[in-house]
Amino acid sequence: MENLSKCEANYVPLTPLTFLKRAASIYANRTSIIYEGTRFTWRQTYDRCRRLASSLRSLNVVKNTVVSVLAPNVPATYEMHFAVPMAGAVLNTINSRLDSKTIATILRHSEAKVFFVDYQxxxxxxxxxKLLMEDSPESCLVAAESLIPLVIVIDDIDSPTGVRLGELEYEQMVQMGNPRFESGEIEDEWDPIALNYTSGTTSEPKGVVYSHRGAYLSTLSLILGWEMGTEPVYLWSLPMFHCNGWTFTWGTAARGGTNVCLRHTTAYDMYRNIFLHKVTHMCCAPIIFNILLEAKPHERQQIPSPPVQILTGGAPPPATLLEKIEPLGFRVTHAYGLTEATGPALVCEWQSKWNDLPRHDQSKLKSRQGVTILTLADVDVKDSETMVSVPRDGKSIGEIVLRGSSLMKGYFKDENATAKAFKDGWFQTGDVGVIHPDGYLEIKDRSKDVIISGGENISSVEVENILYKHPRILEAAVVAMPHPRWGESPCAFVSVKKNRNGKTDDIKEADIIAFCRKNLSHFMVPKKVEFWPELPKTSTGKIQKFQLRAIAKSFVLKESNNQINKKANKDHQPHEQILSLSRL
Amino acid sequence: MENLSKCEANYVPLTPLTFLKRAASIYANRTSIIYEGTRFTWRQTYDRCRRLASSLRSLNVVKNTVVSVLAPNVPATYEMHFAVPMAGAVLNTINSRLDSKTIATILRHSEAKVFFVDYQxxxxxxxxxKLLMEDSPESCLVAAESLIPLVIVIDDIDSPTGVRLGELEYEQMVQMGNPRFESGEIEDEWDPIALNYTSGTTSEPKGVVYSHRGAYLSTLSLILGWEMGTEPVYLWSLPMFHCNGWTFTWGTAARGGTNVCLRHTTAYDMYRNIFLHKVTHMCCAPIIFNILLEAKPHERQQIPSPPVQILTGGAPPPATLLEKIEPLGFRVTHAYGLTEATGPALVCEWQSKWNDLPRHDQSKLKSRQGVTILTLADVDVKDSETMVSVPRDGKSIGEIVLRGSSLMKGYFKDENATAKAFKDGWFQTGDVGVIHPDGYLEIKDRSKDVIISGGENISSVEVENILYKHPRILEAAVVAMPHPRWGESPCAFVSVKKNRNGKTDDIKEADIIAFCRKNLSHFMVPKKVEFWPELPKTSTGKIQKFQLRAIAKSFVLKESNNQINKKANKDHQPHEQILSLSRL
Incomplete structure (x- = not known):
């Protein structure tokens, strides 16, 4: 039986590209994309993607060429999820909330040959x-041109603005292409399909590479885990630049769904589109719940039944938030994931026996991270030192580790980080959690060096590196501080050098924040800066961040506890004590 | 990005075995199996499978060893779907409707080392x-023992009978085993997991080999294609020996479902189990519809809502049958497949726009074979000669061809048949169909050499070979004849040698049928034998089966048209003409 060899008929490389071809064949006349007044069918989407792929080929985009895109959730971003790999290339969607410096770093590191930019x-x-050009080393000046990607502007397809940056425009590229373009088969399902930069735990963004195989398997898993049937109407409230929209860019094609594209995730736009197009499914970070909950009466619409299915993740949604959002006509499924896992790796699969519990208990169960998606071979919680599994008692804490074919190939041009991430046959998430006796996993602490603010990862190391560049800063440590709106936000603890008068009080919080705003993407800027004569350290000289974290936590607790009675305040006394002992 | 190599963490071989481990972890206390008074949970099922796997290992069952099983849909058959591959071996479920001779052929060809036999x-x-031992060539007598598999009886777990065949019994094997047995990882997802013999188009049954990869992908596809959510209650009305229960042996584990096992598919047993255990899903050939429809009042139970989902296939269900079965509380999804495709390859995916059509139009749409399951890369209908795709007009006829990773590895020990089946990068089904403009495929004629009777494939060549062994038969041709209950049944056309008196009329239909019953599995025996002086042939001497098929069709048409007016009869005149021209 071993000598039965693979052939073209029975061993076809797994790739999400088959979903589009299939959709064009069997859902040909179903609406694939709605964006304001613009609509396409699956047959048209397939044609447009083939056209764009052929145009890319004529621009010398070949196998493993990186094609970057900086755009909101418009039809072009969706189409590129198929067109770019159809040309054999690798799609790099860039987080549009990043600053120009980080974007330049990504363009340089990825060696992008083509750069699509939405007019906005x-x-x-x-x-x-500009930064990319300035930073090119002089020795490269002759070849400098090859470092600068070809820029193609994406004008608004529904209401063109005429804004340009260079000669080429997206729609023109599509029209020029050949709708009968045949991409040929993917040679190997291990070939890369996407490159997604993550702020992870280090200062430089790391390039997470997905294979066709991994993207394909993750897509199937998430459809299964969320039980998304055929013909969903999917609202693009989750940026496509987050793990390729948690694979639903490909998943809606697999299900013959309709993609409702959104330029802005305002309450008005979301409610309007949900109502108009009878949206059935949407994904988002919990921050979007706040936007939906805080909508003004004129921005709201009645959600028609059945409820809109929401898959949420990126940050753990507080049980209280779940309790508030569901009565508005939403039904939430909670997932946990990370860029390295191609989006969600765990889904809090609902059990029918929970149906009879009170709503609050249901929300508590739902706020747990859950169980592995089907294509992930395994999850475990291990002692980081010994790599021994912790008992499944809902109490024993350890590091969450994953393995399976839906994980990334590795970090682009970073062998060390790749080797470190894949240790002893497991991917180390850096996140800390427990496993409950029923097999459901719950996160107790995200990776110590990552702050999740409004669904975006912020590397504390990256922020610290900028702080250290300030001429007056001696020591800096950045930790997560709870934030009622963003979940977490960065809080900086710094000690400063004395000025010529031997004073330190001439430098203010506002100065540091302004300095950060100049040098960091705005969402990464510390919301609070604390001045200390010296930061607490271990005997080996390492800053004791756990102390700072406890303090940062107390800031918000203090504020929110102002109106609460003494007894409740007592619960937080330990933090207060640390505070009074260590503060300036 | 190419130099990012696979590692144990991010490239885990795809295998359905992960579904059981996952089920044991996250659905630990959910009921996995119900069989009369016996119940297991997923934790117990995992333990029992590990025990059995370790016992098999101790019997020297190693990688690629074939383990055969002849049993109805009892818990043991289900457990072996995991235990056998956990031991590294290949599961061979044998159709219990076959005769002893064919079973001996399968045991010999598969080189089975262990043979599990239900007491029944x-x-x-x-x-x-006995046949296996008799047929062993003399030169093998010394090594004869190795040709005879070790026999293990499966006694009824719910009401033991004490029937034995040799020393070993299934439950004892389970109890002796180690519940902590670790099977270790599958080395290669291309490794074989199952071996299923099919009567296909030739006289000898062919051994279809599935890989772990193919089984895994097919399982995911069918869950997706049927939209089977978590916690299904699945009734085993489809034999597990048919393509491993169309992969739902593995699929129910993936979904944390409950397997309701059935020894007999009588109307009484099916209705009783559906009602008792609130069955949500079941698969079956359309013949089962008849059993359900013809149930006597005391055998019936009211089906509670929501309706029981039925996935049907194996033979095209007539639209009229669909119309009758659904009002009883069932909802039918129609699939098309074959053993080589690991069960269903196409599913008639329902489109919401059909909801408003009259029931009869719905049934007509539903009786089409549909669209590819997600893990099948492609389907096409091609001219068998030129291999050019036919137009999608619902009229142009061609051969249905498939490609994708859910197809078989090939035929065991049959390179020629494997090479012939995989031609030009496609698997040739031998079935004839059209593609409608909406992308849905409809079968117009099953493979010319296969007769599907009550969901079982019958090879016309196999029946012909037996007929040719009759001392008086000169020529024989077997074709499908429509049958109101079984869908099709075999009809034999023969010419016979003259006896010593120069006569042919001394040999009767009953003689031929009795001869066939002695030499064939009973379901393969022709229901009708027609005597002709000579069979119609082409100029090259090939029997013109298309003529015989038309005649066989007219037999039933004639009968059913007895009460119909002349005008309707006129529609069948062409057949009548052939009949009168060519018959004795």
Missing amino acids: FVPLAREAL | FVPLAREAL
């Missing part, structure tokens, strides 16, 4: 390109 | 083993 982000892209 | 089939197995 032309100023940001122009700035990034 | 001990007489059949004993007969097969």
